[in-house]
Amino acid sequence: MAEKNTLAAQPKLRSKKGHERRTNGTIYTVLTIMSIIWLVPFVFLVLQSFRSYKLEKGGMVDYLLPKHFSLDNYAFLFEGSNFFSWCGKAILVGLIVAAAATLLIHLCGKALDKREGEDKGARILMIGGSLLVAFAALVALTAALQGFALAGKAGTLLIALALFMLVGFLMAKVYLKQDSKLLRSIPGYVVEDKHEGAKKLCTLALEFLVLSIIIQHMLAPMTASQYVRWYINTLTIALFTAVLQTAIVLSVSYALSRLRFKGRKLIMNSVLVLGLFPGFLTMITLYFLLKQLGLTQANAVPGLILIYCASSGMGYYISKGFFDTIPKSLDESARIDGATRFQVFLKIIMPLAKPIVIYTVLMAFMAPWGDYVFASYVAFGDPKGYNVAVGLYNWVNTNDFQNYFTRFCAGGVLVAVPITALFLALQKYYVEGVTGGAVKG
Amino acid sequence: MASLKLEHVKKVYDKNVVAVHDFNLEIKDKEFIVFVGPSGCGKSTTLRMIAGLEDISDGTLTIGDRVVNDVEPKDRDIAMVFQNYALYPHITVYENMAFSLRLRKMSNEEVHRRVCQAAEILGITEYLARKPKNLSGGQRQRVAIGRAIVREPQVFLMDEPLSNLDAKLRNQMRAEIILLRKRIDTTFIYVTHDQTEAMTLGDRIVIMKDGYIQQVGTPQEVFETPRNLFVAGFIGSPQMNFLKAKLVKASDGYQAELYGIKVPLSEEKCAKLAKKGVGSQDVILGVRPEHTMLSFDGNANTIEGTLRVNEMMGSELHLHVDLADGTSVILRIPTLELTEAQRASLAYGSKLRFTFPEKVAQLFDPKSEESLLF
Amino acid sequence: MVDLNYLKMSKPQKFAYNFGKFFKALPGRIGGGFVKLGRAIAGFFKAFGLSVADLFTTFKNGDWKTRLSYLIMGSGSMARGQWGRGLLFFLFQTVFNLYMVNFGMAYLSKLGTLGTVATEKVGRKTVYGDNSFLILLYGVLTLFFVLAFIYTWRVNIKQNKIAQQIEASGKKLKSTKEDLQSLMDSQFHKTLLALPTLGVFVFTILPIFFMILVAFTNFDYNHQPPAKLFTWVGFENFKQLLSSGSASYGDTFRQVLFWTLVWAFFATFLNYFLGMFVAIMINKKGIKLKKMWRTILVMTIAIPQFVSLLYVSKMFAADGLINTYLLKWGIIHEKIPFWTDPGWARFTIILINIWIGIPYLMLIATGILMNIPADLYESARIDGANAMQMYGKITLPYMLFVTGPYLLTSFTGNINNFNVIFLLSQGRPMGLAGNAGSTDLLITWLYRMTVSDTNYKIAAVIGIMVFVVLAVINLVVYNLIPSVKNEEDFQ
Structure with a gap:
């Protein structure tokens, strides 16, 4: 009886293994195809950035591999700069x-x-x-x-x-x-x-x-070329935004997570309601406010920093969620040990909040690189105040774009490489942040 | 080292949830007080009010001779050990213990002296350079205590400090807390839900339920003369048996009648009852399981029951017995007192008879649930 | 009490039962909402009345210090030795008074008409009249300032009352030094929130309030200050946006709104399920190089969208790589109108958005999948479930439950997803009334209204409509989805 059972079970077991192998094979195929789709545009981008706009065409062509590999486009980006x-x-x-x-x-x-x-x-x-x-x-x-x-x-x-x-x-x-x-x-x-x-x-x-x-x-x-200037503009904005925005977001989220005071619920509900208004609605008013302060056009950089940071307190949600997971008894214990709430914030919570600090810095740093809307509106046609997104967007969408397409590719590569490297290096923290944020809503 | 006084202390959370009603207690200097009660009874809330972590809604709290209602926790000169230890995970054990001293701007030498001394008392010197996550539960517990004792505080608060430990470690730490108390000799307030801890540690025990104090007294007092049904049931393990009985007043005194037996009450008890002016009435008679005796000699003045479960605990037997009206009682019988034959007779479903000495019987009023002998 | 009859029901029966229950309860809920609202309003007025009454009693019972504070803010505090507070109050009042006299009053008084004196050309010189824009902006600012002043004034009086009580009970008042210290301790939230709140007030609340008011004016290219005045027109703009007719945008609005919702639906749910699917594939036991697959996919998050999306949009252009290679290989004989045909354009956008969106969902799903307790699966296997059943009975419900709130925020985010549309198609192909295109979302339409058409009044109305749509969706979902409310069920 027992023997019969094992005999009957064996072919089934083998087929289960085969089934497993087939499923895995399918998965590998799907993943490989996906990887190709995901990477191909970037490979194209890099390839086209090496096509010379002098020897060939700077615009769209009907072939992929450049006939002459050259650094012409990159050289153009730095032309006139030491x-x-x-x-x-x-x-x-x-x-x-x-x-x-x-x-x-x-x-x-x-x-x-x-x-x-x-x-x-x-x-x-x-x-x-x-x-x-x-x-x-x-x-x-x-x-x-x-x-x-x-x-x-x-x-x-x-x-x-x-x-x-x-x-x-x-x-x-x-x-x-x-x-x-x-x-x-x-x-x-x-x-x-x-x-x-x-x-x-x-x-x-x-x-x-x-x-x-x-x-x-x-x-x-x-001495900067146009592109270098845009790049430095963006870098400056990103660095300042990263620091200031992180400070603001952490302050707000700490206050809302750990401190209990009158009006706390009111603040959280107001932020919820305000968040439902589309951001661009306020664009003209913001432009005017900045203009009064003299922070538009050529001075767009500080103006943009101000805009990015001023309302950033409303983005407290994810880091508050993180703070909520730190046991409250740590605060209480520190307070009994003689710490003021400020000292608790500085000496206990901040060191423990390292992952979320990194996440916040990363997000704040990356956002300005991709912002076109506010950046273009605040700079208002003055190339001195552009960031890379506005500058390169204009290259692609000018009438002359037949000549500037490959230069756009080169400029894009120079932006994408460091940002991507940074992101991949800190990927762990990013994943922690988005998963935590998504789970808590 | 200080005395504490709580006068009419009350805690009301928003929406009128009252967590603690009219709490009155005087704690003497160097006393070890234990708050005990089931979860949600307000014991932790009271402790947190003493610590300053919760606002006091009404009443006054005095530490030493200072009213501290509005004093920040850091200025109350107290130390507290938390249930989950609340060790700062990002710094070493040494820095954990030094944290409060550094905040007080103590010199490096003094900090070092105190930390090393406390570490030695608790036997954690070799772990000083570790971070809390590399410690076992018992070691963390010690660090938490160490962090409190380096402060040399006036009052030492402990909020269920042993409940996260396994049974064996808990027994060991309990003994160590007794030793520790001898060494540092200051005022202790200890919160627990475990009546064994309360009995073994406390000079006095405060038993709470639903925000009210049920009884305050030494372990002996609350064990022998519980004030009401709740205290009687809460203290002691297994729980006290409650039997329906009739109190009959005769000219020469009182006697209790239950399940066909008559228990004449002692003169002392009669005097108390008479003083209260109690007449003949229904009562609940309480007997602790360990005070019951099996009766094999066919004495008629014993209670008959059916054995449902027989738990062999080694040195003693726990017998779960159903009485005629379905009431279930537990008897705790030392194994050595039984002969082989007697033990063999205790099969499931068998009939047995038991009795108890008169002096251990407690009497409660079924309506007010208060003790009639208090 | 356990409802055993309910437990006995089959799935469709349960669904029908709940559905019925929801609609049966709906009138009650709506009614309850109104009752709550009414109560809140009544409560507000009651509190207001009490506050006014308190002003009188405080004055009656107050000593001279308190009474003086009614007139000169902070004087009471200073007289009681609380210099820091008192000076702050006093300073605030001084600034307010100066502002009102020199600046605020003039703007406030013109707020009703938004200016009457038009800019004129006298000979060669331009004589500037009223600037409606400035009047509206500074009028709103002044209004806020007045409210802030009233509130501060009230606080000032309340503090006097409390100080008086403290003095009466024989305790000491807080000194300035203690006040400052408390800002680092018991009042730490004030320190932390002061700057962020100010920022939000000036750069979010004020502009939003301003734009809501603009929706009720005729501020557009024909009425541009400082050359021209604009003025209040009531609900005229709402009528223009919502009603059908030759001069109205009603048809366009409906089309754009419809596409916005369709887009948000696909962008949210397609990405959600595909992302989860990819995550399950990568996380399957026995699949190697997990980290590499993930990193490859994550590239689209890492690379700034303006680079990747602009490039991809050019790839799909009429003379872009896709079309040329498909033609070269003979797969197609005509160029595919990716961006010029409305249907193709919408399809392409959703397709490319998958490319951008899947990695994000994959990361989230991975995190959650790892959190599903393994014993759930083990127990299911012992109960005899196969892979599909385990997915349907454990993975999916768990994911949906945990990410319920996320789906809502994601849907909201996609309604406002400007970047993808703007960088890919800029709303093209155009051709709808009101200068809108077939792939325009409300938000990109709003952008074009503001930037290229300078039709601010309609832009403002569109903004308000976006708010209304989002508010309705949020309210309904919050009331329907259980996991938004009780987060503990699965733990």
Whole structure:
């Protein structure tokens, strides 16, 4: 009886395996076809960006592979700009300074660590740094008032130096806290994360690099081509928006998630209702408001930053959902431990909210790259105030687009590559954000 | 180290849900008080009001000699251990314990001294550099306690600190809390739903239900003289048996009649009843399972029942017995007191007889559910 | 009480039963809604009355400090030693007074007519008259300011009352330093929300309010300030947009609205089910390179839409790659009118939107699929369910339940999905009255009305209609879908 059963079951089992194989095969086929469809436009885009607008046609043609691969389109984007030599200089300066500073701070930390009164050394550093900042600010202010180009340069240089000091001090302090002698004297103390130190040094180096670029920019501004200008415009908008918008969104969502006050429900309901109005409805009013402030056309960059950030508090939903999942007892415990609500926000919630902070920054940073509507309306025909989206859109939709299509492709590639890389690197946080947001509605 | 006074404290949530009614209690300095009751009885709310995490709707709360109704939790000089420990996940155990001290701008040396001392008391020195997620439940519990004791607070609050631990660890931690209390000797307020914890830890126990205090007393008091049916049923495990009975007043005293037996009451009880002016009436008679005895000698003055379930617990038997009118009672009989033959006779469905000593019987009024002997 | 008869019913019976129940309850619900609304209004007036009464009693019982505050805001607080608060109040009043005298009153008084003096040309010089736009904008701003002032004034008096009570009970008032400290603690929400609220007020609420008012004026290309005045016209614009006729946009509006809803439906549900399907395929046990498949698909989210959509729109153009290659390979003999035929254009847009939308849904579905407890499937397998049954009985209900609210927001988002339409077809092919095209959504039509036609009054009305449509959809769905309300069922 038992034997019969196993015999009968065996062919069925085998067929089940075959069935499985067939299903998987189908799935692989479908996925491969999908991948091709998904990637093909981008491959085309890249291919066409290499078609020379000088030797062939810059517009639409009836073949895919360029007959002559050339960098003509890319060269056009940078025509009239000293972009590359400038960048090279900035990076070189940055790297040297960063390396020196990293070494200095490392030594500083070590030295301070060895001394008994470690707080004293840190304090001296801090006071020195602050004095330098104050002095530099004074010089810069006078320079600005007097309009002396030289003094202005000196002032900016001093500010930059002071910033170095300050950052250095902060890093030294962090260094001390994390790895101080006091901690190491505890029996059983082990440094859990060995990468921590390396990571810190890397961030530090990066900070110095950015600072160096800023200095380089202040000392010798880049001469920009149209495209480079649009690119810098967009980058500036994106950076500022990322910082400000994140600060605003986090403040609002923290307040609505953790604090209980009169009018909380009212605020949430109002945001719900306001969200039902289409955003472009307000466009002319916003344009007029910005115009009153002088922030349109050539000055569109600060104007756009203002527009993107001013109402961003209404987008609190996803991060509030995240805050809601952090146990309330942590807040309560910290408050009993003696923290004010501000300290709870800063010392307990913020460190725990890292994923959602990254998500918010990512979203805020990416949005300005794709905005055409407000950007074009605020810039109102002045190419100095365009962002990349407006500039490239105009290239494609001008009468001359037969000549500008391949240049559009090249410009698009240069925008898409860094943004895509950033997105893919932080994909994990993006997924966390959208899934959390979708599940909670 | 301070005394606490709660006077007419009341908590009303919006829409008129009253969580705590008119709570009056004086807690002496260095006393260990336990709030106990079923979930939703208002014990945690009361604790959170003392901590300052909930506003007090009405009444006054005094810590030491300061009215603290409107004082922020951070200024009340209290420490609290939470049910889910509430350890800060992003910093090490060391920094967790140092957190409150650093906020008070204490010097590094002092912080270090206190943290190390607390860690030593609790035996968690070797985990100081770890983050909370790398600790086991018991270790986390210790860290939570450590974080509270480094503060050297006036009042030590604990909100069901052991309920997230498994049974074995809970017993062990309970013992450690008793030891800890001896070492740091300050005022403790401890909330639990577990009557065993309440009995073993508390100097005094506050039993609550539906926002009202049912009884306040030492473990001994609440066990031996429960004030009402609820307290009688809540304290002790398995639960006290409640039997319908008739109280008959005669010229020379009272006697209770139930299931065909007569229990003459002692002089002490009679005096209490007489003082209350109780006449003949229906009563509920309470007997704890551990106070019952099986009777194998055919004594007529015993109660007869049918054995439904026989639970062998090792040192004792828990017998679930149905009486004639369907009431179910539990008897707790030490195994050693029975002979082999007697144990063999306790088959499912068999008839048995049991009795109890008069002095353990509790009498309750069926209408008011209050004890008649209080 | 368990309704055993209900449990016994078959699925269609249950559906019919619930359907009937919903409609039976509908009048009651609508009635209930009105009762609630009535109660809210009554409550508001009652609170208002109480507030006014409180003003009188406070004045009657107040000391001189409190009474002085009725006239000079903040004076009471300053007299009580709360300098910080008092100064703020005082400053606010001063600014308000200066603003009203120098600026606000003039605009407020003209709000009724939106200006009467037209701009004229006297000889070669242009003499500017009233600017209706400015009058309306600053009029609204002033109105807001007045309301804010009244509210602050009320707060000022309330604070005096409370301060007086505190003093009477013998406690100490908060000093300025304590006030500042509380902004970091018990009043921390004020610190956090001050700036964001101000931003929303100036850059969202004020403009929306302004545009709602514009819907009741004749502000368009024929009435452009500063050259021309515009004025109130009542519901004229609503009539023009909604009624049929040669000079009206009623037919266009209906067509555009219909296409907007059809588009939103397909864009939401097609993407939803296809995205879920892809997620299930990738997540199936035994499929390798999961991460690679996902990353490839996610590319369309990562690359800015203006690059990818503009490029794809050119691919589908009449002389674009698709047409030329299809012709070359002899699959077609005529160019496919992707963007010039209304039907093709709509189809192409929905198709390309799948390309953009699937990855997003795939990510969400992946997250949720991983959250479905594995024991649900194990138990179903032991009960004898096959793959399809498990999908129908576990995966789908779970997904629908969890993403119910998301579907609603997604539908709303698609009604306002400007980018896809604008970057792909710009609403073309054109040909409807009111300068609208066959693929125009309400929102792109609104955009064209604003930017190219400068027909602001109609743009404003369209904006209001979008709001009405969305509000109706949201209200109905909130009342119908259970998962929006009780989120706990599946946990």
